Amino acid sequence: MRFPKRKPISTRHIECLAVLVFLILALLSLPSVAQNSTAGAPLSVGLVLIVPIQGEVDGGLSFFLQRMIRRAEREQARALVLEINSNGGLVDSAQEMKDALLRAKIPTVAYIKGRALSAAALIAISCHRIYMEPGSEMGAATPFKLLSTGISPVEEKFLSAFRAEFESTAEARGRPKALAGAMVDKNHESIPGLVARGEILTLTTEAAATHGYCDSIVDSIPAALRRMNIEAAPLEQVIPTSGEMLARWLTSPNVSVILFTAGIWALILEFLVFGWGVLGWIGLMCLGLFFGGHLFAYLAGLEALLLFFVGAILLLVELFVLPGFGVTGFLGIAALGFSTILVFGGIYSAIQAISKFMALSIVMLLSLYYIAPRLKLFDRFILKEELTTANGFVAVDNSAFDNLINLEGITLSPLRPSGFVRIGSQKFEVVSDGDFVERNQRVTVVAIEGTKIVVRPLKT
8 A cells, every 4th residue: 555755844844833732731721820820819818719510520620629629728718618500420520529528628518509410419418518599409319321322320339339439428427328328329228208219319408408418498608608607708709710611621521532533533634645734733733632631630641641642653653664463553552542541531431432433433434435536635546537448448467476376485574364475586465365474484375366365374
């Protein structure tokens, strides 16, 4: 297979890449600048920080909450109030937020304004105090996994672990653990007046207040603070910085998979088809945003980025330097697999992301199959002229290699099953008749199938 001649990478290309990387890092460093700007400011002793926990619980939200906890501790805040209105989200992100809240050295308050369901319920239970707005609800925390075919229940061992997570958190905050377990697992004892065996518990406002999961029913955060005798404290509604909002958007499951898919295919097309140009820089930008968002939100470390590029380099070596497929290709695929698991935060999330990647790739290939012949951009890669005998074209001479039958040669590369063999002074591309053949092994030509030369190793 012959590839088009690639244009050399010029100084201008390097400068463009440097500017691109600088812009990405500048956008993602905005939170750090904002955080450092408050480090030398006078402490707001007695301040109450109000942190919105809204929408999907994800890695970006976890990073934002942990930063706010550190700030509240540094500024000796009177309390940290979580204004919760969420249907849940990622389990691992909720666990990170739970751990941070349990370690917090300042009073934490959950103010449920609407609903705290699934992963959001664990966040609420982790706070020292829980206040609920009239008509709110909390619970329904059965975990499930998303597959390409739909929603599937998790394994029993994972369900048991997540139930224990809820129960231990409830115990840590002095709340009935049986109710916490009933929010996760339907295999629980019946709780009279609340939930029967085989049902998942969701607490209404009144039920939560009656059974120890709501300290008081209030209609506002100031009303909740009055119940805690800190109503005179100044309030500050905090919001994520632009960098955190960008990182949260970039690390959302759908956006991150789209960026990953677009980056990979842009580089593949540019490298194998077009040479190097605009499409290559777009691919690098997509992968830069993908990894930059995850690195910024602490969803992945530099080891994930390193594994990804090592895997890509190994696959390129296997493709262009070492013929066939062997240890190098296997190690490259393994490195890419582990990198994906690290970036997406677990095997289930990685499988889901890979499934979406494959689906998007199939759609992209089918689109190219039907659209490419109509685009002038692909004219040099698509043969549109009919090669008929009337136009002077003739078929390949199938007898061109007949003289090689029964001749012996030496393998120049491993045959898996294809590779190269030297017969006499000439080099031929051949195919093994089924057995793997090592390099520098003697073989004999046993068949000619059109233009395909079939060889078999000689027995010693």
